[in-house]
Every structure is written in structure tokens, then in C-alpha cells.
Amino acid sequence: MELQEHKFKVIGTRPIRHDGVDKVTGRAKYGADISLPGMLHAKVLRSPHAHARIKSIDVSAALALPGVKAVITGKDLPELPPGSQQMGELVVNPRYLSMNIMARDKVLYDGHAVAAVAATSPHIAEEALKLIKVEYEILPPVLDVRKAMQDDAPILLPELRTSGTPEKSDKPTNIASQVRFARGDLEAGFRAADVIVEREFTTSMVHQGYIEPHNAVAQYNADGHGTIWVSTQGPFSVRELCSHILQMPLGNIKVVPAEIGGGFGGKTTVYLEPLALLLAKKTGRPVKMVMSRAEVLRATGPTSGSYIRCKMGATKEGKITAAQVWMAYEAGAFPGSPVGAGCMTILAPYALENLQIDGFDVVLNKPKTCAYRAPGATNAAFAAETVIDELAEKLGIDPLEFRRRNGAKEGTAQPAGPQFRRIGYIETVEAIMNSEHYRSPLPHVPGKLVGRGVASGFWFNAGFQSTAIVSINSDGTANVVTGSPDIGGTRAACAMIAAEVLGLKAEEVNPVVTDTESIGHTDVTGGSRVTFATGYAVYEAAQDAVRQLKERAATIWKVKPEDVVYQDGVVSCVNNGHEPMTLKQLAGRLARAGGPVTGRAAVNPRGVGPGFATHVVDIAVDPETGKVDILRYTAAQDVGKAVHPSYVEGQIQGGVAQGIGWALNEEYYYDENGIMRNTGFLDYRIPTCLDLPMIETILVEVPNPGHPLGIRGVGEVPIVPPPAAIANALYRAIGVRMTELPMSPAKVAKAVLEKNKAPQ
């Protein structure tokens, strides 16, 4: 059955989400809601030093405390061989992962786990932490990415060598890896330019800021099987990572995904899960672990701070002739920043003949970074889109017009090589150009300096593996089972896709998210992949169900299946007078026509549709305090096909809000000893609804040719443009190019002051 867009009956509508009542009434079960009989509570002792050698750990006093049932340290975790492994589509280093969740001979950042205690109450476990005696030899920390690259920097991981290949060189280093993308003739490109802009940018480490702290409840049975209940983006990843870290057979671990109170990439790895399972094994009882906010900030995975140099040249006609980028990303204490993605995304919106991009992945004494919404792209775009803005300004060309002239389109080669298929970047630029917002004059705000800025962003989006089951109920309604935890409304999207294929209403399809034993392999909820890839599997599974429904009708009518047509939830027969049957009627007759109907599909789709966005923002700056107010914000995005427009808009609004926080307030603040000094949401300031206007959205729908319904991922790219758009607006407001994130009030006030001091 072919679905044609102009005939969509469910896709593109805005039904109430299926999990809505559970979530607004508090019935939805999050990880911290899980409680099992006889359950213990465990807490983690964390390093108070940024860099130190562990000389000894004495847990005897803790173990002697009544109520304490077990204590584990790094010695209780299996030693794993060095090196990375392919896990599905991802490359993971299980040894480093294990060292990150529990330190061995060294602690590498403030908050690094050192020991864990399981006790009959969380309070006893906390008391016991104070009784653990750890003797440290304090080492000098390194906290700046450029200092960490210097020859005389303190070394975190002695096996890292300058060659990038362990033991192949004598020289220890903090540079875990480097990458280069180059094309054309850079020098010739810059020679052809009429204008060249080159600037340096620094950005701070920032956290995803999900409201729900990490949690895990684990149970271990005498037969070697374990179960983990956890709020995670990737139950199958948790299973695989725990299997590696604990050296348990993968098939013996069951992960049950709880609801999740925000992830944004930060809940794609493990912290507590293996510890809870190990403690459950040691004690024979279920073990629950929940982080405090301070633990989340100190010891989970924020995204990289970075240093970026960006140089671009353009002709006076407004054509970019060359671009050169050098970027160093903080990986945190173990290798693995998103610098590769930063390199591949930074110039992706533009058709460029001459470019060179160098990227460095650098370890330093901060927490190991993890994915954060379009990982590596936002800080990169902050650099490139500021330079683009300055080029356009110097050339006297409207910044959107400049982007339109240079914008990538179908056939443009990406920086990493492959050509784009049909994309909608130019369309997003034009959507903003034509927007009521961009065509309105900038408002006047008494006592404030106002400015308008624009910026664009790119994100790959991901495909990866997904499985779906679609079963027909005996009343003709249907159920959709997937393994994708629902963060952004994907239950609704999956139900709507099945409803579209089956000719049902959205409300007539029950979406179920289930555990790792009850559905086939499904990769993480991340990479903006769920509606695309899991939705693809749902589409195929529903088609599989339709094929069987046609077979059943053919059996009832004693005709050939190919003579049965399924359209809008009705089966009919092409070549004779059988009375058509609704799905409800047919469902009631399945039992005697061959049995119930269940469709299945498992996919690893290759036709991923990249996401592009262009944003415009109006700001007002208080020249005395440097506080920036967002007056108006409009985001245009190529969303392929918006299955449920409200949730697409919600993704855009959420991404923009996070980008604004990153732009203006958020940063990891470390003292000179490498101790984080803002470990709560009072000091680590994310935007609240009082800080922001309603974010306006423009959904541009350029169907993805790689998906049967035209769907592209939508969740990540909206975070990419905001810092650059706001920096460009700030320039218009105060006349200063801001090159450091966050552009916090102190920095803005200082810039205003220095600008005013400077000769006019």
C-alpha cells in the first residue's frame, strides 16, 4: 500500500498524547518510583580532588555500621582489556567506561566515583560513606583544553601517546585523537577572497540540565540473571554496557526502561546501573541508586568546553572562497568528545570548494563528556555563524541573503565528503527572510540596547536499528510495541504512523514501550532517530499487518490475496461482489480465517534525512548589568514531515531554550583546584519559563526521500543556531563581537564598558 501525503488523515494532526494522562496525574513511573520488596539503597563516595592517586581505601568502619550490607570499590569491578569495541553503530571503550564509573588507581575529576555502599536506608548509606577512609596523593590538575595540549601538562592517562596509538611512542599526551577534513586549495581560496575574517572562540562545558537525576534499581537472581529498571535513553545500550563492564552474558541482563524526565543525550551511557547490579549480586537483594543534583552535575556527562579558531574569506559578490577551522574539544577525563561531529557539522550548511578543518580530542580533569543534543555542533556553529555574520556585514549583504547564496542544497558535497540528497536548508533561510518576525522592525525598549541576529545550524540525524510490532485487537483497534523510550512524544508519533497505515484514528492505537526481552534490538532514543527509524519500523510492521489482513480477507472470500485492497481501514475485493469489511468487522473474523494478526519489522534504515534550521532573535541588553532579555525568537526548520506538529514544535522550542541557556548563562565553574563550584540549579542557571518568550516556530516540510513518509529527525538541530544568533544580535545591540560562551551578564557588561571607553 502506498501512502500519499495529500491523503494523510492522521499524520499532521494533533491528537492528545497517549501517555498524557499518566504524566499529568503523576501515574507515569520514573526510575526513582520503582520500589521492590527488601530493597537496599546505595550511595557513591566521590573524589573531593580533581586529580589524585588513590593510595589506599579502608572500608572496614563503613562495613561495620549496622544496616550496611556491602561496599564496593574499583577492585570489585573486572579489569578489562584496553581498546575500543564496536557496539552496534557505536564505538565504545569498556575499560575507560568502567574506570569512569568507579576509579581505580587514580581519580581524574572532582566527583569521580571511588566507592559505593548499599545499606538498608539511603541515610545509613550516606553515613557509611563518611566512614570510608581514602588516602589520596594529590596531583596537579589541568582544566583548560589548550593547556592540556601543552607538552608540560599534567598527564591523565599514562597509556595515551602522541601517536594516538598506545605504546607506539614514548611521549605521553592528553590528546586522545585528532581528525582532519580538507578539500580544494585553501591558499588559493583565501587569495580569491575580497574579505577575510578570522576569530577565536571559547565555550564552556555545559550540562544537558535534565530535571530527573540518574537512577537505577537492580536485582540479581541466583541463576545469574539480572534485571535493571532505569530511566534511560537506551535500554539496549545499558544492557550491552553492563554486560561488558560486569562481564556478564548479555542475554542474562534485562533492562526495563522507566519513564524518563529528560535526557538530551546524557542518558545514553551508564553510571549507576553496573554498580547497582554488582551490589545486588553481592547482597542478594534489590538495590536502588538515585543521584543528587550535585552528583549529576559533578559526575555525569556534560558536553565539551572548546577552543575554536575560524577563518573564512569571501568575494564582494558574497561567495565564500575558503574556510579554515582549528578546534580542540574537552573530552573530560577519558577520550571521546564530539569533536569529530563538530568538524563535520561546522561548515555543513555551505557549499565550499576550499576548506580545512582540524579537530583535537583532549582529556583533562573534568567529567567525561557525553552526548548533548546535536553533540559538538552548537559550539562549532557559534564560531562559524559569527564569522559568517561578520563577513556578510563587511560585504554589506543581508546575512540571510549571504547564507542563501552559499547554502548547501541537493548535490552539495558535505565537508566529510558525501553529497546531500534533497535537503531544505535554503528553504529555512527563505522562511525566516519571509517571516513576519524578520520583516517587522526591531522594537524599541526604553533604557535597553536592542539587536537582531540570525544564524543557521546543521545536524546529521541518525538512523540505526529499530524493531516494531503491530498487533490487531479483536475489536479492530491496534497496539504498537517498540523499544524506544519516549522522550519527545514518540509514542504518539508511532501510534499515528500505525493509525495512518491501518486507517484507524490515533486514539485507536495503543503505543507500548517495552523492555529488552520483550522487543527486538532497538538503538538509543537519541540522534533525532526515533520517529525516523522506529517510525520506519512501525510503518513496515503495520504494512506487514495489512498484508496479513488482506490474506485473511482473501481466505474468508475465497479469492486471491492480490485481489484484496486495503484502504482507509476497509478491505474490499477488486473483482467481485463481496461486501467490503471494516477492520473492526474483519478483526472479529480473524480467528476462523487463520488466526490473529501481528506485524513485525526490524530496520537499520540508510536514508537518513539531515536537519537544517535558521533562527532569528531579537534581544534587549541592559547596558549597566549586561543582562540580555530575549524579546522575540523565531525558528524555521526543515522537519521533513511533521507527524505530530505540536511535538515537533515542542522539540524546536525546547532546543532553542537550551541553546539560549548555553548562550547566556550556563557554564561549569571550576576553582583553581578543579573543584566545581556551581553544583546546583541555583548557581548552574538554566532558563526557566520566566526568562523566555514563547518561541515561534516555522515548520518547513521538505520530505526526506529516504523515508516512506518523508520523515526527518527534528530533535537536535534546534539547539545549534541560538548561541550564534544571540551573539550576532548582541553585536547589533552593543557593537561588540562576543566570542566566549556563556555571554553572561558580567561579560556583556564588560564589553559594553570597554566599547564605550574605546575611541568612537
Added chain:
Amino acid sequence: MELQEHKFKVIGTRPIRHDGVDKVTGRAKYGADISLPGMLHAKVLRSPHAHARIKSIDVSAALALPGVKAVITGKDLPELPPGSQQMGELVVNPRYLSMNIMARDKVLYDGHAVAAVAATSPHIAEEALKLIKVEYEILPPVLDVRKAMQDDAPILLPELRTSGTPEKSDKPTNIASQVRFARGDLEAGFRAADVIVEREFTTSMVHQGYIEPHNAVAQYNADGHGTIWVSTQGPFSVRELCSHILQMPLGNIKVVPAEIGGGFGGKTTVYLEPLALLLAKKTGRPVKMVMSRAEVLRATGPTSGSYIRCKMGATKEGKITAAQVWMAYEAGAFPGSPVGAGCMTILAPYALENLQIDGFDVVLNKPKTCAYRAPGATNAAFAAETVIDELAEKLGIDPLEFRRRNGAKEGTAQPAGPQFRRIGYIETVEAIMNSEHYRSPLPHVPGKLVGRGVASGFWFNAGFQSTAIVSINSDGTANVVTGSPDIGGTRAACAMIAAEVLGLKAEEVNPVVTDTESIGHTDVTGGSRVTFATGYAVYEAAQDAVRQLKERAATIWKVKPEDVVYQDGVVSCVNNGHEPMTLKQLAGRLARAGGPVTGRAAVNPRGVGPGFATHVVDIAVDPETGKVDILRYTAAQDVGKAVHPSYVEGQIQGGVAQGIGWALNEEYYYDENGIMRNTGFLDYRIPTCLDLPMIETILVEVPNPGHPLGIRGVGEVPIVPPPAAIANALYRAIGVRMTELPMSPAKVAKAVLEKNKAPQ
């Protein structure tokens, strides 16, 4: 892929069951273990009268009790139209079902539900029951099936008419329906007989005696969706029945099956579930209901007491020439005894040319009966197998030899018409003839009278609908998802079937039983159908997975799928030099060869293989007390193919134990007012392990031609022969033909006394 029996690697072995640890450590969750935040507890007020008109119910005092949140009576349930409906393979009368779970204008048995109260604690709910004032007009009850059939009997349901069709006749009746099976020339058959035996039998109403009382926890959401957690044999039935009774859309109800502490047919309908859901709707809070033992006995569904006349004739060569049966079964308060099954099974082990069987379904003032292990067959066999024994005795033929001469085999027409396919009845008779038990002399027990008896039994077994999903984990292990609650070890059986097809070990397959939204339609765990039908779906789903695994390997090797062979968990290529891959190796490469692999199947298999059993028992009778001890018991049964022999043996042992209880001790004891007087396990006496020897089993394996693995149902037929076998043994011991169940000590002592009084 064809599986050949002589090559079975997993089927026929005895691995530890997958749910074993959970069950022995108490981690398995039964319905009564479910607890939700804010949960209320509800209790049911039950009629203290066997038959009465409800003149008024005043719930005001109960509602005023602090802590009481809601009270419901019959008025709160929708009124449903009369008549029965097809639900899947079953015919159900939703109106009567609704009247059974909550009385309307009349109560029809002691314990009939009259009102239910939800309160903040079970104790408050119980207190509130005492505050409900019900005014009854007491009516005369009828408690004997033959009296209930008389013209002047008190009438239970005024709409029942003698024609069997409501309102088509003026004459009210308690006879809900009648059935006749006839063949040949009965008179000629009896004329040809050399010996004729005719006897009358009565059997008491007995209960399944499951240890776990009925339970239900329900939640209702503001969007009209409800969830029920319940220990049930049929989560999909619970969904369908609640949908009818409450007039809720079926797709809005989700049923989550808890573990189940015994069902034996008694947990295939609903009692508490609709009440809990209705109370949850009324209160907006989750509601839990758990029955007491007395409620289970008074107000759930035991099996029919019955009156049976059986007449059979045979030639001196030992050929049965004619059989005539007249049977009336107690339906309880609403129509629906298993008399139809009684008629179809009573003579089924024998090839008979001339027969007539009349059956009557009769309502009376006792609880509505429900299915109980081979429903209707055990009391029927008690009659027929006693008469057979007497015929053989009178003809001087060994009772097993007599059965062998008359036994049904492939091609024999069943009493209801259809011919048997390949069956193993004769093989079970011969297995007992050749058994060490039957060939051993009867032991001498000082002071006791000893005897040996044999009997046979038949049960249809069921097919019905089942769905299964088989998914391959990334380490090459697998998961099997079904919707069949596991009562008798079917998780293990399903895992073993998948393991056999996939070439894995049983331990490498995780069996999952899931809820009604997470798997396609699956009929009840009952009718001995799970290993047969759900196992069939698992077999087909595993084959579907194998097909895809071969496609993936073909993609990797760039060959045609038909050139790939899957054998014992290894893929190899027929026509070139590709290195074979194990499933583990292939699983690791699925992502890049098309994605993960999930197989599905939904079946309604028609090739059901009937079950036959022949038993021998040695007993010792205390002539003074009439107490019967079971000295030795051996059961031979055609099990088709025993997937996990230990659990097949367990089913046989369990069925025999229940049959012994039915034979010797169990009965519903009502006083003259129709009040049950033995509402606990002290007075309603089921056998304990102290009462029984180890039941010996002989597994006869005559493969079922209607199943790819030869599987037949095994769970029900073992309960059929015991009462008859024990009655026949009693005759050998005391010289009296016992014709009433239970053959309790008082009756046996009386029989011994009268026998001794009688002239020798």
C-alpha cells in the same frame, strides 16, 4: 527447516525452568503482590441466602463511614441485552456474567455478590459491609439437579423456558439446554449383548482448589483507559469480558497478567475484575480486591455435581454392542455446565456402533460453575468406566484387555461424529498392561482390605489462537514473547521449542509472558493448549526468524537466501567457500546486513491432538473407618511429544492428585437452606502430600500428526480416570460398586457394613 525427532537436542531434556529462581525465592509477582500509590481496597458483600429477592439496599451508613470512598451495587453495572455472544472460540452470555458478579433483583446462591465497597484499607471496607442494609424476601432454594428439573421446582431465571428459547413457551424451567448424540440402532445393540450393566451415579460439586485466591488491581485514567493487574488464565478474556460487562471499548482496557497460583480452569472468567475497574473509575484511584478462601469456595466457579445413568451391553467375546447415557449436570445459578463435553467424552475411548447420549444443563441455587480440568469428563468417566469394569468382570475378561478390544484408534468415529486421526489410546492401555505395577501382585496390608482398579480417560485438548514473537539478541541469544500465563511450565516449553529451532541451549532463550497490549491476541491458558498452540506459534515465529537470519547471511555473503543453510545454530553456504557463522557471530553482524531480526507468528491451529490416559491404582481400605489409602498409582498417557518431560510428569501427577481428592474427599456441602457449610480447606478437604504416594508416570509418545513437533496437550486428561479407577479398586477391596462421589470414609464404611450384613 525441518526438525526431525531423532535429532532433537533440546526437546525432551529437562533444563531448570526459567522462572524457577523467581518462584522459589518469592520474587515472582502474583496478583495480590501488586501495590500502587494511593490504592484503595475493596470488599464484596455477599448474600447469606441461597435464593431471595432483593427488596432494597441502603448503602448510606456505609458511605458515611470515614475512609469509605465508593459503594456499588447491581444498579451501577450496565444493563445488557439477553442472549449469548461468540467471543473468539467461546460462547459467552455477558448479561448472565454481569448478573453473576453482582446480583440485580435476586440472589441465586449463598455468596452471590450484592454490593462492593472501596475504602482506604481492607479493614474499613469490611466494616462498611456490615453497615449496608439489604432487605431480602427469602425464596425456597433448589439444590439437587433432579429436583431442579421437576415441574414444581423453584424457578431461578424466569426467562428460561422449556423450549430452550426465551419467550417461545409459557413454561418456566431450570433446564437451560439439552443435547443428544445418537448413532446406530440402540435396541438392536442391546439385543446383541450377552451381558448388560446399568447403573446410576451421582457426583458432588467440587472446586479446583487452587491455592491462590482470586485477585484484581485496577486503575482507570481520565482518558477512558483502564488497566487491570490480575492472576488469570486468560488476560485477553478478562479484557473482552470487562469490555462487555462495563461497555468499555476493548482497546481501552489493558490486562497485565500476574503470576498465577493455580487455576485449573477456574481463572478463565471474571469475578472481581469489572468491579475493581468500576470502583477505580468511580474513585479515580487504583482499587485492589482479593478474595478470602471462603469467598473463593462460595462464589467462584466449581465444577458441576451431576446425576448420570449409564447402560452398556457387550458380547461374551468382549465387544461392546450398545451404550446409553443420560446425564444431568448442575450449571449453578446460571446456564453453562460442561454437560456437552461430558456427553462428548464419556464414551470417546471406545469404538461404538450403537449409542445414545442425552445431556441436560440445569440451573439451581449453587455458584455458577466454571471450567475445571477436562471439564465434565471426570464425573462422566466415573460412570462409564465403572460400568466398563463391571462388564469386563461379568465376562471374565481382564479389564485392560476388555478396553484394548474396544479401544478407539485412528479412524474411529467419535461420539460427536468426527473420526480420530492418529491417537495413542490403545498404547496407554498396553503401557499399563506391561507396567511393573500391573504385573506386580497386590501388596498385603495388615488389617486393611486391598484392591486394584484401572480406568481410562479421554480429553479433546484445545487449539485456539496464539501469538508469539521471537527476537535475536546481539549476542546470539534469543527472547520469546507470548501472551500465555505460565501455569504448568510453559515458559520453559516455549523457550525450548525456540531453542530447538534456533540451535540454542534452553538457557539461552528468555521466555517472557506479557500483557494484552504487548503481544497479539492469545486465548486462555487452558484446554491443555499452551504448549500445543502457543508452542506452535513459537515454532513458526522461530522459523520466521531463521528465514531472516538466512537472508542476512546471504546479504553478508552476497549469495541467494536459498543457498544458505541454517542448522544447529550455524549458517553455512551450500555452494561456495564462505566460512560458516555461528548465530553469535551472525548476530553481531546483523546491524549492517539489514538490521535486527524478529520473527512473529499468529496461529489458530486445527490439528489438535486428543489426549488419552489409562491409570492403575492400588488401595487399602480401613474397614472400620472407611478411610482409603492410595498405596500405589501409575498413570500412562499419550503425551504426543514431551517437550520437558518433568513438567509433563508434573501435570500428570497434579491431575491425578486432584482426581483422587474428587474421588475420596471433596464435595460442596450445603445445608437444607442452601448455605455452604465447608468453606475452608479444613473442611473442604483436598489431598496433601501426606495423603499420597509419589504418582508414577509412563509417558507414551504417539506424535500428533497435526503439530510440527508432534505435541499434544497433556494437562487435563490425567484428572479423568482417577475416580473410576479408585471405585473399581474399591470394588475389588470391599466387593461393593460405589456410585457416589466422593467415596468418603462414611460412605465406604457404610458400604462395608452393609456388605458384611448382607447374606454371603
